[in-house]
Amino acid sequence: MQALILAGGEGTRLRPLTLTRPKPAVTLVDRPFIAYMVDWIARHGITDVVIACGFGSDAVREALDDGRREAPRLRYVQEPEPLGTAGPLRLAADQGMLDDRFLVLNGDLLADLDLSALIRAHQDRRAAVTLALHSVQDPSSYGLVRRAGGPHAPGGSATAAGGEVWGFLEKPTSEEIDTDEVNAGAYVVDSSVIQLIPRGRMFSIEREVFPRLVGRGLYGHRLEGYWMDVGTPERYLEASWDVLEGRVRTELGDRLGGAGLLVADEATVDPRASVRPPALLEPGVSVEADAVIDRAVVGRAAAIGEGATVSGSVVLGDCRVGPRALVEGAILAPGAVVGDGARIGAGSVIGEGARIEAGSEIEAGARVDPGRVAS
Ligand code: GDD
Ligand code: MG
Numbered sequence: 001m002q003a004l005i006l007a008g009g010e011g012t013r014l015r016p017l018t019l020t021r022p023k024p025a026v027t028l029v030d031r032p033f034i035a036y037m038v039d040w041i042a043r044h045g046i047t048d049v050v051i052a053c054g055f056g057s058d059a060v061r062e063a064l065d066d067g068r069r070e071a072p073r074l075r076y077v078q079e080p081e082p083l084g085t086a087g088p089l090r091l092a093a094d095q096g097m098l099d100d101r102f103l104v105l106n107g108d109l110l111a112d113l114d115l116s117a118l119i120r121a122h123q124d125r126r127a128a129v130t131l132a133l134h135s136v137q138d139p140s141s142y143g144l145v146r147r148a149g150g151p152h153a154p155g156g157s158a159t160a161a162g163g164e165v166w167g168f169l170e171k172p173t174s175e176e177i178d179t180d181e182v183n184a185g186a187y188v189v190d191s192s193v194i195q196l197i198p199r200g201r202m203f204s205i206e207r208e209v210f211p212r213l214v215g216r217g218l219y220g221h222r223l224e225g226y227w228m229d230v231g232t233p234e235r236y237l238e239a240s241w242d243v244l245e246g247r248v249r250t251e252l253g254d255r256l257g258g259a260g261l262l263v264a265d266e267a268t269v270d271p272r273a274s275v276r277p278p279a280l281l282e283p284g285v286s287v288e289a290d291a292v293i294d295r296a297v298v299g300r301a302a303a304i305g306e307g308a309t310v311s312g313s314v315v316l317g318d319c320r321v322g323p324r325a326l327v328e329g330a331i332l333a334p335g336a337v338v339g340d341g342a343r344i345g346a347g348s349v350i351g352e353g354a355r356i357e358a359g360s361e362i363e364a365g366a367r368v369d370p371g372r373v374a375s
Contacts, residue, residue, distance in 0.1 A: 128217030
């Protein structure tokens, strides 16, 4: 079975992380984000992956080629301009890359849903499209799916996993929300659907294809398990702890076996520093005396100064956090520098190579652009 990953979005809500590299190539815990997806689908027998990229496709390719095992086979389609969520299917099909039936995945998912069950459900019903459905508390930022047998359908029951879809509403308003099931951004597509997609222009599968398939072979299949759209800094941080603590099934989580702590042999931690899980300290990291690392990722060759605190934060490779600095609930892109005693507020995202001057205070939720000097 084959999969096409939609990896060409701009990742606007994750800026400035996504200003210097495309979202699929942004590091999550210890590897490029898209590597988790490739592992996930490979566990369900996908042997052939087509990645649809817009800007930065070279970075995605490099990120994935780096230290990779052989399977599955990876190929890339590059869009001359963004084609939305449907256009890339048409482009890949026109380039002869797609089989009669294939899986499509949004490129920003961290999940361990049972894709094998989804594929089986699709085959059993000879559907045009079978959407993986997941239950969320607030469907407003997703695609709402109403289906026969769904939890709130007339005569429906919450236990029936699958059913024909009778309504698809992308980004529903609060009045429109009448179920908790949304499009999980993973679906099996029959190639007959490609003819609904025009060539060479932006086209939305959620707004312009799925609604048209209602009553014409659009099915939904609810899957339990871990599922997260890692589209915002808050969810990026949450996803990091979920990987470390094994709430989502991943290769790294399996290796850590629930301990949530990995300190590389090649990391140097002063005996007077304290490291509390969940935490990952990668090779080349140095942590000086009296520093506190509490619920954090510290990437390759990053240096944490004496008495500094890094808590609930991700500090990517080559960053420097000066003595007595306080980094709380923040994300530091590679190579960022935090001066002595500076304080970085919760929810801040500091761009690649940016510098926060000593003693300054960066307010909660701030965004500092790559390479900028902020005080
Ligand atoms: N190649 C390509 N080209 N990919 C694109 C483009 C494009 O022009 N535009 C968006 N994408 C990719 C994004 O990179 C992302 O992986 C995926 O398509 C979905 O886009 P998002 O911008 O993340 O959409 P969303 O999260 O608001 O909503 C989508 O995902 C939800 C689940 O997370 C929809 O599919 C919803 O229906 C769904 O519930
Ligand atoms: Mg998304």
